[in-house]
Amino acid sequence: MVRFENVGMRYGSGPEVLRDISFDLSAGSFTFLTGLSGAGKTTLLKLISLAEPPSRGLITLFGEELATARRRDLPALRRRIGVVFQDFRLLAHLSAYDNVALPLRLAGKREANYTRDVRELLSWVGLGDRMSARPATLSGGEQQRVAIARAVVARPDLLIADEPTGNVDPEMGAKLIRLFAELNRLGTTVLIATHDRMLVEETRGREIRLVEGRLMEMRKTAAAYT
Amino acid sequence: MSENGQKDERLSASHIMPREKGAAPLDFVIAVMALLAALALGSSLIASRAAEGWSQGLSDHVTVQVLPPESGDAAAGLAKESAAALGVLNATPGIAHARLLSDAEIEKLVEPWIGNSGVVAGIPLPRLIDATIAPGEGVDSGALTARLKAAAPDAVLDDHRRWIARLEGLADTVRYAAYGILLLIAGATAAVVTLATRAGLDAHHEMVALLHQMGARAGFIAHNIERHYFLSALAAAAAGTAIAALLFQGLAGLEFVGVEAVPFLPPLSLSLSELPWLVAVPAVISLISWATARISVLSVVRAIY
Numbered sequence: 001m002v003r004f005e006n007v008g009m010r011y012g013s014g015p016e017v018l019r020d021i022s023f024d025l026s027a028g029s030f031t032f033l034t035g036l037s038g039a040g041k042t043t044l045l046k047l048i049s050l051a052e053p054p055s056r057g058l059i060t061l062f063g064e065e066l067a068t069a070r071r072r073d074l075p076a077l078r079r080r081i082g083v084v085f086q087d088f089r090l091l092a093h094l095s096a097y098d099n100v101a102l103p104l105r106l107a108g109k110r111e112a113n114y115t116r117d118v119r120e121l122l123s124w125v126g127l128g129d130r131m132s133a134r135p136a137t138l139s140g141g142e143q144q145r146v147a148i149a150r151a152v153v154a155r156p157d158l159l160i161a162d163e164p165t166g167n168v169d170p171e172m173g174a175k176l177i178r179l180f181a182e183l184n185r186l187g188t189t190v191l192i193a194t195h196d197r198m199l200v201e202e203t204r205g206r207e208i209r210l211v212e213g214r215l216m217e218m219r220k221t222a223a224a225y226t
Numbered sequence: 227m228s229e230n231g232q233k234d235e236r237l238s239a240s241h242i243m244p245r246e247k248g249a250a251p252l253d254f255v256i257a258v259m260a261l262l263a264a265l266a267l268g269s270s271l272i273a274s275r276a277a278e279g280w281s282q283g284l285s286d287h288v289t290v291q292v293l294p295p296e297s298g299d300a301a302a303g304l305a306k307e308s309a310a311a312l313g314v315l316n317a318t319p320g321i322a323h324a325r326l327l328s329d330a331e332i333e334k335l336v337e338p339w340i341g342n343s344g345v346v347a348g349i350p351l352p353r354l355i356d357a358t359i360a361p362g363e364g365v366d367s368g369a370l371t372a373r374l375k376a377a378a379p380d381a382v383l384d385d386h387r388r389w390i391a392r393l394e395g396l397a398d399t400v401r402y403a404a405y406g407i408l409l410l411i412a413g414a415t416a417a418v419v420t421l422a423t424r425a426g427l428d429a430h431h432e433m434v435a436l437l438h439q440m441g442a443r444a445g446f447i448a449h450n451i452e453r454h455y456f457l458s459a460l461a462a463a464a465a466g467t468a469i470a471a472l473l474f475q476g477l478a479g480l481e482f483v484g485v486e487a488v489p490f491l492p493p494l495s496l497s498l499s500e501l502p503w504l505v506a507v508p509a510v511i512s513l514i515s516w517a518t519a520r521i522s523v524l525s526v527v528r529a530i531y
Contacts, residue, residue: 049439050439050531051439051531052531053531075441075442075443076441077441078438078439078440078441079440079441080441081441083439083440089432089436091433091436102440103440103441106437106440106441106442106446107441
């Protein structure tokens with residue numbers, strides 16, 4: 001599903017923020033990406049989500065080597081990835097409903113075919129009564145849930161989330177992780193960047209730990225042994 | 227109305243970008259551009275029509291001027307040579323009709339310069355013969371001049387060629403100046419829309435980057451933005467062109483009530499058959515805006531990975 005081979009990344013002429021990263025994410029896996037702030041988690045997520053090209057090394061995504069992929073094929077690859085951004089990145093002029101429906105519209109789906117899904121998903125994340133609300137009128141936690149709903153609504157092959165439970169209470173956090181786990185059970189590969197050690201250890205999956213831009217450890221989470 | 231009962235910027239697949247705020251100055255500039263373009267286009271149409279009219283009116287006629295003889299009885303000489311010249315003209319193939327202008331007609335012609343105080347009665351004025359050329363026929367000016375010289379040595383043929391050439395030259399100057407102005411306006415419109423598009427993209431860079439990140443193709447993003455600029459430019463240019471059309475019709479109204487805009491020039495209003503040409507102005511300006519916006523957006527979006 002995702003393969004990194006000796007990948008390095010620097011912004012402009014700055015220092016390398018990722019160095020010699022190599023790992024595999026198999027299809028259907030559930031992985032946490034951990035590390036201190038500045039360890040390179042967000043940059044690594046950007047590389048996987050095709051927001052930035054690597055400075056060196058090879059990345060293979062959905063069996064396609066990105067270095068040799070045609071530029072016109074990248075949008076289709078991006079549509080197979082759902083991303084929960086740390087800063088949500090909701091469109092301010094659209095309602096919660098329209099923000100969540102956006103990936104489906106970009107995929108060319110007809111509204112009649114997805115309206116029910118969007119409404120159900122928003123209700124599931126506790127925003128059934130806020131569908132017409134603009135992001136500016138939503139709390140941080142509500143915005144985060146809209147962002148998560150938008151990332152998962154198209155049932156992506158790969159779901160990437162950057163601190164997806166950072167702004168919600170523990171109960172909602174657990175509920176969102178159950179949503180990710182359910183998607184994972186249905187075949188979506190999940191990669192979550194988090195600082196939350198408890199969340200990592202209580203969820204069945206793997207952990208990739210970054211330290212100062214290097215991959216220091218790949219292991220199964222504690223729950224994976226139970 | 228949206229699914230959730232809200233009338234808002236519901237996304238139809240072609241309406242993802244928000245309506246630009248602060249677009250009024252751009253609309254105003256485009257309306258002014260359209261007004262100027264329509265005035266330039268209208269001027270070129272009027273110049274073309276005038277040149278055609280002048281050319282047609284003058285080339286259908288030749289004028290023979292019989293000057294008073296330098297010695298002898300001027301009146302008798304004028305009468306004799308006028309009759310001889312008239313005879314030559316009537317015998318010339320291609321001349322449909324030749325007519326000697328009366329004294330009253332000649333006095334009326336010189337009236338603007340020397341008035342009608344009766345002073346012309348004592349002056350030996352040249353006699354004028356107006357000859358009409360048969361439709362579709364031509365006259366060999368050189369041969370006719372030679373025959374006139376033989377029959378009436380003081381007769382001078384004027385086939386208006388010099389005037390036609392000068393008037394056509396004037397009309398061409400007006401026309402080419404109008405085309406130049408139209409080109410300048412097209413360039414300025416493209417430049418203004420480029421600046422506005424770039425500013426709009428800067429303001430919405432996050433949104434464009436997000437749509438790109440979510441897998442929207444560059445053409446899809448460009449379509450949403452160029453559509454906005456196309457429709458705005460179409461509306462603004464239509465308003466500017468409508469004002470120009472009203473101005474032309476206003477000039478027609480002035481002429482109708484007897485106010486001559488410019489003496490000796492043809493009417494400065496557009497005819498009903500010429501007005502539809504003005505539709506080209508908003509069409510071309512909105513197309514320029516569309517193409518400029520598309521090129522700007524594609525260049526920006528393609529610069530993103």
